[in-house]
Amino acid sequence: MLKDMTLGQYYPIDSPIHRLDPRTKFLMTFMYIVLIFLFKEFYQYGLLLLGLGIVVWLSKVPQRFILRGIKPILFILIFAFVMNLFLTPGEVIWSFWKLSITREGLRLALLMMFRLFLLIMGSSLMTLTTSPIELTYAMEVLFTPLKRLGFPVHEMSMMMGIALRFIPTLTKETDKIMKAQMARGADFESGNLLSRARALVPILVPLFLSSILRARELADAMEARCYHGGEGRTRYRELCYEKRDAFAMVIFLVFFGGILWLPRIIA
C-alpha cells in the first residue's frame, strides 16, 4: 500500500555511486538543488537530464524504482504546472472562457515542472545510494563548524538518523494497522473527503500511540547503554575522502560550470 515511497529509501547494492563518500554526495546534491533553480533555458535542463541519466545508470538502481518516487508528488507537480500555466500574466496565446494561457505562463509552467522533477529525482538518487547512517554522519561532519555558534549539531543529526531509521518501521506499522482495520471492514478508498478523513482515525490513533511507546522505549534503551549526547563520542567507522571523490567532484563542477556558461557562449 505504501510501498511506492522511494524518497528516503535506500537501495542496497554496490555501485560507483554507492561507494562515493556520503559527504561528497551530500555536497553535490546540495549544489545540484541550488543550481537547478539558476538555469533558465530548456536545453540546459535537457543536458542536466542527460547527466542525471548517466548517474542513474552508474548507480545501477533500476529506473523504474527511481521513477516510482514521483508518484507521491505527482499531484503537486500537476498543481504547480496548472497554476503557473493559467496565472502568469503576459502575451496570450490561447484563451477559453475566463482562463487564458500566456506564452510566459507555458514557459514558466514547463520550467517549474522540470525543476521539481529534477529536484525529486536528484534527492531520491542520493538517499537511494546512501544509507541513512552514512547520510546523517555526513551531515554531522559537514555541519560541525556550526557548533561554535551553539547549534546542537550532534543532537540534530541523531534525531535525523532516528527519524530516517524509523521511516520503514512506521511504514510497515501503518500498513499493518490499515490491513487490520480493513479486515474489520474499514474502507479507505471510497466516500467524500470528510468521510475519508474520518476513516483515518482508526489508523492514526493506534499509530500515534505505538510511536510514543516506541520513542519512550528507544530513549530508555539508549540511556541504558550510556548514551549522553555527542560530547567525547567517537565513531566505529571514520569517514575518509578517496581519490574517486575528488574525481567525481571535478566532473560535477566541470559539468555544471559548462551548463551554466553555455548560454553566454551561445550568445
Place this chain on the structure above:
Amino acid sequence: MSLILENVSYIYSPDSPYETRALNDISFRIEKGEAVGLIGHTGSGKSTLLQLINGLLKPDEGSIEIAGYTITKDSKNLTDLRKEVGLVFQYPEYQLFEETVAKDIAFGPKNQGLSEEEVNQRVKEAMDLVGLDESYCEKSPFELSGGEKRRAAIAGVLAMKPKILMLDEPTAGLDPAGREQLLKQLMNLKGNDMTLIFISHSMEEVSKIADRILVLSAGKLVLDKPVDQAFEEEEFLTSVGLDLPVLARFFARMREKGCVYKSNYFRLEDALKVLLEGEDA
C-alpha cells in the same frame, strides 16, 4: 463451506533487490468446523498465507476459493469476503482506537452496515464469547490489562460473525493466566462450529486446539496431517526446526528405549489412561 487453495504463490516486492517468494505453490483444502494449526519458522510465510485468505493480499499465481468467492491476481472488491473470513492480526491490541471497549468492538459490525440494535446485540455476543462482562463496555480499551485488551480485540473480529476465524499467534506475549483463558475460549469457539485457522509457535498449544497441522517451511507446504499422525513424524519436524509437545516427546523416547506404546500420545488424558490403566489404544 470449505476453503480451497490451488497452487497459490505470492511474491513480496517484485522487481526490487528485496524480492522474495513468500509462498510457493501452496494447495490445500479446509472443511467447515476444522481447527487447523499453522506452524513454521519466522519468515516461512504463515502470516502472508492468512492475509491471502482474507483478501488483503492477492496471490500472484493460483487461486483461493471461499464461500463462493474466488480470489486470484485480478480480484477486486473483496470487502464482502471479509464478512465470511475474520482475521485477528498479531498483537491485535494495537489496533484498538475507540474511546470505549463497546465502541471499538462495534467498529466491524458498523462497517457491515447493520442496524444499531443488531450491532449492540453482536457486541454483547462477542464480549460473551471472549469472556468480557458488561462492566467492560464503558471502559477505555487503554486501561485494560494485556490479556483483556487482546480479548477485546478478538471480540472486535468475532462481532462480524465470520464463518472462518484466523488468528496470527493469538497468545504471543500474554502471561500464563491470560494464555490459558484465551485458549479455553478458542476451544469454545471450536465447539461453536466455527472454522479456526491459527498460527502458533507453541506445539503445546497446537496439540491442545488443532485437529490438523499444516507446516510451512521457506514458503512451501511441507506437512499436512491430522495432529496425532503429525506427532509421529518427529524426525521430519525436527528437520524443519520444530519439535513435539513435551508429552509426545516423552512417549517417543520411551518407545526408543523399547517400550511398546502404539503412539506418541500428546493429550494428558490419553497419557494417563495408558500409563495408569495400561490401556494402549
